Amino acid sequence: MNVVKEVAKTKDEALKQVLVKLNANEEEVSYYFEEIKGGLFKGVTYECSGFLKLDVIAEVQEYLKKILNGMNLDVSFEVNTKDDITTIKMYSSNNPVIIGKNGQNLEALTVLARQFIRNITINGPRIILDVEDYKDRQIKKLERLARNLARDVVRTKVDIEMDNMNSYERRIVHNILSDFKDVKTESKGEEPNRHVVIKYDK
Numbered sequence: 001m002n003v004v005k006e007v008a009k010t011k012d013e014a015l016k017q018v019l020v021k022l023n024a025n026e027e028e029v030s031y032y033f034e035e036i037k038g039g040l041f042k043g044v045t046y047e048c049s050g051f052l053k054l055d056v057i058a059e060v061q062e063y064l065k066k067i068l069n070g071m072n073l074d075v076s077f078e079v080n081t082k083d084d085i086t087t088i089k090m091y092s093s094n095n096p097v098i099i100g101k102n103g104q105n106l107e108a109l110t111v112l113a114r115q116f117i118r119n120i121t122i123n124g125p126r127i128i129l130d131v132e133d134y135k136d137r138q139i140k141k142l143e144r145l146a147r148n149l150a151r152d153v154v155r156t157k158v159d160i161e162m163d164n165m166n167s168y169e170r171r172i173v174h175n176i177l178s179d180f181k182d183v184k185t186e187s188k189g190e191e192p193n194r195h196v197v198i199k200y201d202k
Contacts, residue, residue: 006050015048028053028054031123060117074092089131
């Protein structure tokens, strides 16, 4: 991965120099700053380190490919970026194996991929892993479930505890029900048993 470092008197100036070297715009680059103290009679300068997000994504794909090849799975990738989140969709000869029971294998791969990014850089791109359209289907299913349970809470005035979910799924439920009348949500428990409680709130 090509990391470009530039030093200037201001952060903006240092970043501009990095963008020129990478021949990219700000949205295409991950970057971070370090303050350099000049000592006696010298002002502070800033070092900007920047790299292309696509370079990081390419390395993540190679990392995932090695893991899945080790499981005797051939895999190809499709990458899409929206709202500063990069979705890496995987296609293999045995998608159910990558997904695992209740998405557990896919979640484990996501944790590994995010840790890999943290290991190789600071302020790397935010990613979501998917297998074909598995997560899209799961999100729609989760949305329907959350709304149905919220209606039950309003009707019965009794709180409902949902099944254990990962942080991504819990966030989806919180967002879906944030404007739902007469209910509120909160996360409860410790990982891996953390879940969402839908509460009557009028």
